[in-house]
Each structure stands twice: as structure tokens, then as C-alpha cells.
Amino acid sequence: DTEVTQTPKHLVMGMTNKKSLKCEQHMGHRAMYWYKQKAKKPPELMFVYSYEKLSINESVPSRFSPECPNSSLLNLHLHALQPEDSALYLCASSQALLAAPETQYFGPGTRLLVL
Amino acid sequence: GENVEQHPSTLSVQEGDSAVIKCTYSDSASNYFPWYKQELGKRPQLIIDIRSNVGEKKDQRIAVTLNKTAKHFSLHITETQPEDSAVYFCAASKGIIQGAQKLVFGQGTRLTINP
Numbered sequence: 206d207t208e209v210t211q212t213p214k215h216l217v218m219g220m221t222n223k224k225s226l227k228c229e230q231h232m233g234h235r236a237m238y239w240y241k242q243k244a245k246k247p248p249e250l251m252f253v254y255s256y257e258k259l260s261i262n263e264s265v266p267s268r269f270s271p272e273c274p275n276s277s278l279l280n281l282h283l284h285a286l287q288p289e290d291s292a293l294y295l296c297a298s299s300q301a302l303l304a305a306p307e308t309q310y311f312g313p314g315t316r317l318l319v320l
Numbered sequence: 321g322e323n324v325e326q327h328p329s330t331l332s333v334q335e336g337d338s339a340v341i342k343c344t345y346s347d348s349a350s351n352y353f354p355w356y357k358q359e360l361g362k363r364p365q366l367i368i369d370i371r372s373n374v375g376e377k378k379d380q381r382i383a384v385t386l387n388k389t390a391k392h393f394s395l396h397i398t399e400t401q402p403e404d405s406a407v408y409f410c411a412a413s414k415g416i417i418q419g420a421q422k423l424v425f426g427q428g429t430r431l432t433i434n435p
Contacts (some may be wrong), residue, residue, distance in 0.1 A: 236420050247409050247425035248364065255419030295363065299421060306352030306371055306415045309423060311363040 209312035211296050217318045220286060226315045228279040228296030236260075236301035237279040238309065239271060242293040248311075254279060255301050286319045293317075322347040324412050326426025334434050339400055341429045343410035344392040350412040353386060353393045354423070359406045367408075368395070400433045407431070 209230045218224050228237065236255045240248035253261035254273040268290075270282040279296055296312040323346040333339045343353075354369035370377045370384045370393065377384050381400075386393040397404055407430050411423040 238420075245428070247428055248423075249425075250422060253420035253422070258419075260418045260420040261422065301416070301419050306369075306413060307421060308354065308366055308369065309421065311356075311365070313363045 209296055209298050209310050211294075211312040211315050213315055214313065215316050215318075217320065218283065218286065219320055220288075222286075223282070223284045225283065226281040226294055226296075226317075228281075228298075228312055229277055230298045230310070230312075231277055232298065232300075232310070233276075234298035234300050234310075235276055236299045237273060238297040238299075239279070239281055240295040240297065240311075242295055242314070244292075248295055252281075283317075286317075288319050291317055291319045322350060322412055322414070322424040324410060324424050324426040326410050326429060328429060329427065330430045330432070332432045332434060333400055335400055335402060337400055339395075339397045339404070339431055339433075341395045341408055341410070341431070342392060343394070343412075343426050344390075345412040345424075346391070347412070347414065348388075348391065349414045351415050352413040352421070353384070354411050354413075355384060355395050356409045356411065356425075357406045358409065358428075364409060397431075402433050402435060405431060405433045 239251040242248045252271040257273045272280040293314045295314045297309040299307045299309045326343045351372035356364035358364045383396040410426040
């Protein structure tokens with residue numbers, strides 16, 4: 206299996222809702238990433254987990270809460286979002302070998318609309 | 321922190337002609353430079369990458385060149401085809417830090433191949 210999968214593909218939520226995005230990979234990768242991508246813009250890094258521990262938090266608001274239950278799964282819990290949080294949320298993974306630069310593989314994304 | 325600038329923002333070429341996209345980076349410690357292609361509504365996909373110990377890399381119709389002294393790298397696509405139409409993102413990274421690799425993306429180039 207050489208793919209990163211994400212569910213759901215689309216999500217519409219109100220500002221008072223709680224929802225979760227899910228990402229899964231079975232490539233044995235030990236680093237997993239959440240990116241946010243607005244229309245016509247590049248992906249922006251939000252969080253990185255390495256060996257199931259939070260390694261990087263790019264000063265993301267607390268209404269976004271990441272979770273890495275095991276080495277194959279990555280969740281993003283959403284609560285009290287704002288309309289400006291509407292975007293494509295991309296998950297990515299990489300091997301996390303020591304020191305060497307490596308390829309990040311992206312999932313198809315979840316397109317989120319906050320009303 | 322790292323800053324990556326990408327030019328042009330849009331590029332239109334005739335089918336069969338060549339296309340060149342250029343990026344500059346600010347952090348001399350960056351050592352990994354991937355290029356991603358993103359078709360409308362799809363995930364970013366790696367098309368080629370280059371490490372700082374190499375000046376040029378080629379894969380069929382796609383090539384990337386790196387000038388470390390000038391801190392710029394370029395994507396070259398020869399014999400362009402309609403399916404090359406997409407948004408292309410360059411990125412730069414300083415490699416693996418704390419088990420994670422932070423990619424800083426350029427703003428993207430929308431490439432259109434005219435039949």
C-alpha cells in the first residue's frame with residue numbers, strides 16, 4: 206500500500222460543531238503531517254508528529270487539536286471553527302529516517318466548509 | 321526562517337514547447353528541494369526532487385537544476401503535453417529536524433499548455 210488516505214472527502218460544519226478528520230497510511234512511515242491549503246495558495250504546515258509524538262506545532266489555534274493514536278493513524282479534531290478555517294486539509298507522511306531528506310507523500314485531502 | 325519565492329505565477333506555453341519555473345530560497349542551510357504538481361481538486365504529487373550535493377537531475381521530460389551559490393533552483397519541462405497543465409509548487413527544506421521535515425513552499429505556478 207503506497208497511499209495516504211483521508212476521510213471524509215468533504216465536510217460541512219457549523220461553528221458550534223465538533224468534528225474530526227482522519228488520515229491513515231500503511232507505508233511504515235513514522236512522520237505524519239497536517240497541512241492547510243486555501244484556494245490558489247500553497248500548503249501551510251500545521252502540525253508534525255514523529256514516532257507518535259508531536260514534533261512541530263506551527264502556532265495553530267487551539268480549536269484545532271491533533272492526535273496520533275498509533276503509527277498509522279493521524280486525526281485532527283475540530284471544535285468551534287470559524288468560516289475562515291474553510292480550506293483543504295491535507296495529510297502527508299514520510300519515513301522519518303535520521304538526517305536524510307525524504308519524500309513527503311500527500312493524501313487527497315478533506316475539503317472543509319465552515320458555515 | 322526560510323522564504324521561498326517562485327516565478328512566474330502563471331505560465332502559458334504551446335504544446336510541444338518547453339516550460340521553465342524558477343524558485344529562490346533564503347536559507348543557505350536548506351538541502352532538499354522537491355517539486356510538486358497539483359491538478360485541480362487533487363493532491364500534490366512529487367514529480368522530481370534534488371538534494372544539495374547534486375547540481376542537476378533529470379527524469380524523462382522533467383529536469384531540475386540547482387545553483388547553491390545563487391540559492392536558486394529551476395524546473396524544466398520539455399515537449400510539453402496537455403496533461404502537464406496544473407499548478408506546480410517548489411519547496412525547500414533543511415532536512416530532518418526532531419524527526420520531522422519542514423517543507424516551505426513557493427506560491428505556485430499555474431501552467432497551461434495550449435493545444
